[in-house]
Amino acid sequence: xxxxxEVLARLFLRRPLDAGAAAHLSACPRCSSEQRHVRRVAExxxxxxxxxxxxxxxxxxxxxxxxxxxxxxxxxxxxTLARALSAALVPLPLIVFLDFYLMRAMYGVLDALLPxxxxxxxxxxxxxxxxxxxxxxxxxIPIVAERQMRLRREESRA
Amino acid sequence: xxxxxxxxxxxxxxxxxxxxxxxxxxxxxxHQFIFRHTGGRDVDDLYQETWLRVVRAAxxxxxxxxxxxxLFQIAVNLCRDWHRRRPPEPxxxxxxxxxxxxxxxxxxxxxDARRLLAALPEPQRSAVILRYYHDLxxxxxxxxxxxxxxxVKSRLHHAMARLTQMARQ
Numbered sequence: 001x002x003x004x005x006e007v008l009a010r011l012f013l014r015r016p017l018d019a020g021a022a023a024h025l026s027a028c029p030r031c032s033s034e035q036r037h038v039r040r041v042a043e044x045x046x047x048x049x050x051x052x053x054x055x056x057x058x059x060x061x062x063x064x065x066x067x068x069x070x071x072x073x074x075x076x077x078x079x080t081l082a083r084a085l086s087a088a089l090v091p092l093p094l095i096v097f098l099d100f101y102l103m104r105a106m107y108g109v110l111d112a113l114l115p116x117x118x119x120x121x122x123x124x125x126x127x128x129x130x131x132x133x134x135x136x137x138x139x140x141i142p143i144v145a146e147r148q149m150r151l152r153r154e155e156s157r158a
Numbered sequence: 159x160x161x162x163x164x165x166x167x168x169x170x171x172x173x174x175x176x177x178x179x180x181x182x183x184x185x186x187x188x189h190q191f192i193f194r195h196t197g198g199r200d201v202d203d204l205y206q207e208t209w210l211r212v213v214r215a216a217x218x219x220x221x222x223x224x225x226x227x228x229l230f231q232i233a234v235n236l237c238r239d240w241h242r243r244r245p246p247e248p249x250x251x252x253x254x255x256x257x258x259x260x261x262x263x264x265x266x267x268x269x270d271a272r273r274l275l276a277a278l279p280e281p282q283r284s285a286v287i288l289r290y291y292h293d294l295x296x297x298x299x300x301x302x303x304x305x306x307x308x309x310v311k312s313r314l315h316h317a318m319a320r321l322t323q324m325a326r327q
Contacts, residue, residue: 009318038322044274048194054202076171
């Protein structure tokens with residue numbers, strides 16, 4: 001870009017001229033003849049007033065976007081739930097495997113100390129409690145995932 | 159305060175309040191951009207379509223980019239499409255009368271910004287609006303317009319030459 005172009009561009013954008021540019025403007029015959037037209041254009045552009053947007057415009061946009069947002073929300077909820085479930089299901093086989101061996105060992109010990117029926121009863125109780133706890137834990141996953149999503153949304157809004 | 163990029167992330171999860179906040183932040187700037195680009199025609203429709211495209215593509219938004227650049231890129235593309243299949247200009251009988259009379263007022267209005275901008279080809283008009291009214295740097299303009307920085311410079315240069323030529327006539 002030549003010096004003339006730079007000076008004229010500054011005039012066009014209504015930027016202040018530094019000493020060098022001002023000196024060039026007064027010395028350069030091309031720039032001195034052009035500056036009047038460039039200033040006229042710049043003034044005309046600057047006077048271009050745009051009416052403010054209608055007060056109902058945002059509401060109109062939000063109304064039109066509502067179905068799209070609802071779709072995003074549904075998709076995001078499913079994605080979060082799927083992620084949470086898959087993360088929670090990964091250690092499940094290990095938990096079941098360990099509990100199975102623990103119960104078997106416990107039954108072996110109890111069988112040596114107590115009558116068989118009582119040992120079976122204790123081990124069965126333990127297994128039932130464990131199953132209930134696991135069911136509760138996995139049942140809580142959708143609730144926790146939804147709560148986390150809500151918190152994340154609130155954090156991003158804050 | 160949440161950044162624009164955080165808000166668009168929230169929009170991607172269906173957060174309506176995040177969209178409302180983004181609309182509030184860019185309402186004026188985006189509306190003015192579209193208004194100047196189309197000469198005030200179909201502004202509300204294009205404005206709404208810009209936001210709908212934003213919402214539709216929110217999940218694909220690259221968080222390393224600036225939201226404003228992306229938003230204006232969408233608006234530029236929409237305005238470009240609008241110019242391609244522009245509906246015929248509505249004719250105001252008062253305009254015809256004024257042209258016939260060739261009044262001094264009509265001559266004075268020859269250099270109004272709307273006419274100046276309308277006289278520019280679409281790529282140059284986008285460049286002038288983004289530079290002159292939105293004060294975007296060349297780098298950001300290049301991203302919005304999807305062209306190299308050198309092309310932005312040359313578009314601005316040619317636009318200025320054309321506008322000055324109009325002022326000279």
